[in-house]
Amino acid sequence: MRYSVGIDIGATKILAGLVREDGTVVHRVRRTTPFDSRDGVVETTCEMVREVVLFGQTQDCCPAGIGVGTAGQVNFAEGIVVSGTPNIRDWTGVKLGELLSASANLPVWVDNDVNAHLLAEVSIGVAAGRQNVLMLALGTGVGGAACNESGIVRGTWGGACEFGHISVDFQGPACNCGSRGCLELYASGTGIARMMRQRLGIDATDDSRWIDAPSVFEAARAGDASARAVIADMIGALSTACISLIHTFNPQMIVLGGGVMEQGPWLFESLRKRIGQQGMPSLVGATEVVCAKFGADAGLIGAALQPFVYQCGWMRSEGHDD
Ligand SMILES: [Zn+2]
Incomplete structure (x- = not known):
């Protein structure tokens, strides 16, 4: 059995782990993201890699390489964060692949965190054995990823598949992306x-009434009419986007992951029903809409699979011709 080092860099925490090629996390390290400094994030990540590699040595496990998944848009071939998350200061432009490789003396692959999650689902997860797969990760934001027979769909430099910024209403509220x-x-x-705040008439600046997604789901389950209407709107928006994606990509499967989708199977029932009613029958009939296999560890495991996937040539690995 082979091993690699996986790194998941998020806005609040960094996870590093020694991961077996079957996806088992053998050893893990967790740190808070030093959000105020790019160098701090890079240094913390390098330290965590050293710690994981040292643990591996005590177990006679020599990692095949390092795989990183990070928030933000990534130039995969260069290992550079092209457009970082606003939650990590100066994250844009960081040459993560080069810096980590020099520090650890191991080959490094860097990808967007949702691409990493999709990699986990298509290699050892719910989409194993399928090639045309789309992923939507519903968390604080909505991330997207797609793969086909050539591998992860990247576009010109790696920014493709921002499914969270598909518009479902051209007259809707302004998004910080510009649309x-x-x-x-x-x-x-x-x-x-x-x-929910809008429906209850609560001003966005009013902190006295804290509302978050889990509390809205809880209220909806308890029968609250406003919360139910909000969830219905959420399902409406999500099914509209899924139908557009199905019409565009003709995928075998759409995998939905992230904290929001962990709220229960009833979300999937209403979602599948709406997609079935409103999409082109020839296309929606060929697409399964399923829940992701991997939860909180998805980014870590997916990131760690990169050395195995790309070194074995299962997917084309631009920038790594060895
Ligand atoms: Zn947007």
């Missing part, structure tokens, strides 16, 4: 909380 009515405004945790 209007983006899926993320309705289907993310923050979007669900936003809709």
